[in-house]
Amino acid sequence: MIFQKPKITLLDTALIALLLFAGVLLYIRIIKGLDYNWEWSFILNYIYRYDQEAGAWVPGMLARGFFATIRLSIWATLLAIILGTIIGLFRTSSNLLQKLLGFSYVQTIRNLPPLVLIFIFYFFVSDQIMPVLGVDDFFRNRSEETQRVLAFLFAPAAHFSSFLAAVVTLAIYEAAYIAEIIRGGINSISRGQWEASAALGFNKRQQLWLVILPQAYQRCLPPLAGQFISTIKDSAIVSVISIQELTFQGMELMAATYKTFEIWITITILYFSLTFTCSKIIGRLEKRQARKY
Numbered sequence: 001m002i003f004q005k006p007k008i009t010l011l012d013t014a015l016i017a018l019l020l021f022a023g024v025l026l027y028i029r030i031i032k033g034l035d036y037n038w039e040w041s042f043i044l045n046y047i048y049r050y051d052q053e054a055g056a057w058v059p060g061m062l063a064r065g066f067f068a069t070i071r072l073s074i075w076a077t078l079l080a081i082i083l084g085t086i087i088g089l090f091r092t093s094s095n096l097l098q099k100l101l102g103f104s105y106v107q108t109i110r111n112l113p114p115l116v117l118i119f120i121f122y123f124f125v126s127d128q129i130m131p132v133l134g135v136d137d138f139f140r141n142r143s144e145e146t147q148r149v150l151a152f153l154f155a156p157a158a159h160f161s162s163f164l165a166a167v168v169t170l171a172i173y174e175a176a177y178i179a180e181i182i183r184g185g186i187n188s189i190s191r192g193q194w195e196a197s198a199a200l201g202f203n204k205r206q207q208l209w210l211v212i213l214p215q216a217y218q219r220c221l222p223p224l225a226g227q228f229i230s231t232i233k234d235s236a237i238v239s240v241i242s243i244q245e246l247t248f249q250g251m252e253l254m255a256a257t258y259k260t261f262e263i264w265i266t267i268t269i270l271y272f273s274l275t276f277t278c279s280k281i282i283g284r285l286e287k288r289q290a291r292k293y
Contacts, residue, residue: 030261039259043266065249066270071154072167072245073232079171081224081233084178089208091183102179108175114237121172122241124194126165135161141220159244166243174231183222225282229275246270 030036046060059067090102109117130136139150139160143193147157155163189212197211217224239248250267 008247015116015274036261038262040262042058042257042259043262047266061249061253062186062246062266062270065244065246068155068163068243068249069232069235069245070274072170072235072243073228075154075167076170076174076235077228077231079167080174080178080227083171083175085182085213087175087179088182088186091179092186106176106179109173114234115240117173118169118237118241122165122238125168126162130161130165131185135164155244162241162243166238168242170231170238174234177230178224178227181220181227182216184223186212187222188219189215203277222282222286225278225285229278229282231277232278233271 031038044060046062048057048063049060050056051058087102087105090098093099093102093108136157139147139157142150150160151157153161193211193215194207197207200208235245236247239245239251242248246267250263254263257263
């Protein structure tokens with residue numbers, strides 16, 4: 001197949017000019033109409049600043065929130081993949097009870113507002129499950145070196161329990177979407193793969209775990225990576241339960257400085273840089289995947 005190089009038409013030029021004109025008008029409106037005093041210099045101190053006492057550069061509020069968002073998204077996605085795989089297997093099972101459980105979970109989670117789910121699951125997990133598991137005691141009883149590692153991988157001691165609760169809550173929400181991805185991947189495997197593995201003497205479980213699921217995961221890799229981007233964006237929801245990720249830190253900083261535009265433009269750039277980088281990586285995965293088929 002021969003692909004023609006895209007051409008820029010007169011209509012495209014007019015649309016670009018119109019968008020630029022609208023952008024200039026919006027900028028003038030913000031500068032003149034709102035009588036807003038722009039001040040970008042303070043932003044850098046809240047990303048990285050030099051600590052005189054420590055004698056080193058340390059992350060500011062926005063950088064700490066940015067890293068917290070990354071950690072939250074990674075752990076929530078990993079947990080959601082495990083839970084989503086189980087639910088996805090339920091959805092494709094021949095067992096009626098498992099099928100009903102999988103269907104009920106997916107339909108319930110996907111048809112309720114995420115903010116409602118965040119409040120319900122967070123307060124249940126944080127107030128009921130975490131104290132029973134003794135998460136805070138576990139953290140405090142570790143050595144200082146172990147505590148530093150746990151703080152780097154998850155969150156500091158003061159926020160460790162709430163961070164884990166937020167991870168579980170976000171994973172429960174994302175697992176409903178990942179379950180459908182897994183279900184689609186399993187259903188995309190041809191019947192011949194089941195028959196060939198059965199002919200080799202594999203039982204049903206061996207067929208699933210040794211033959212079907214590895215192929216299904218390979219096909220699901222691009223959409224699963226895309227779901228990771230969705231998790232990054234959805235992680236902003238947990239700011240309402242005081243998890244110190246990027247959006248929460250932005251709201252705290254805005255309340256302290258009243259510099260609305262500078263803060264939210266910076267946060268937008270940080271989110272975009274993270275999701276755009278992930279999307280480019282996903283694009284490469286999809287191209288690599290397409291060459292295999």
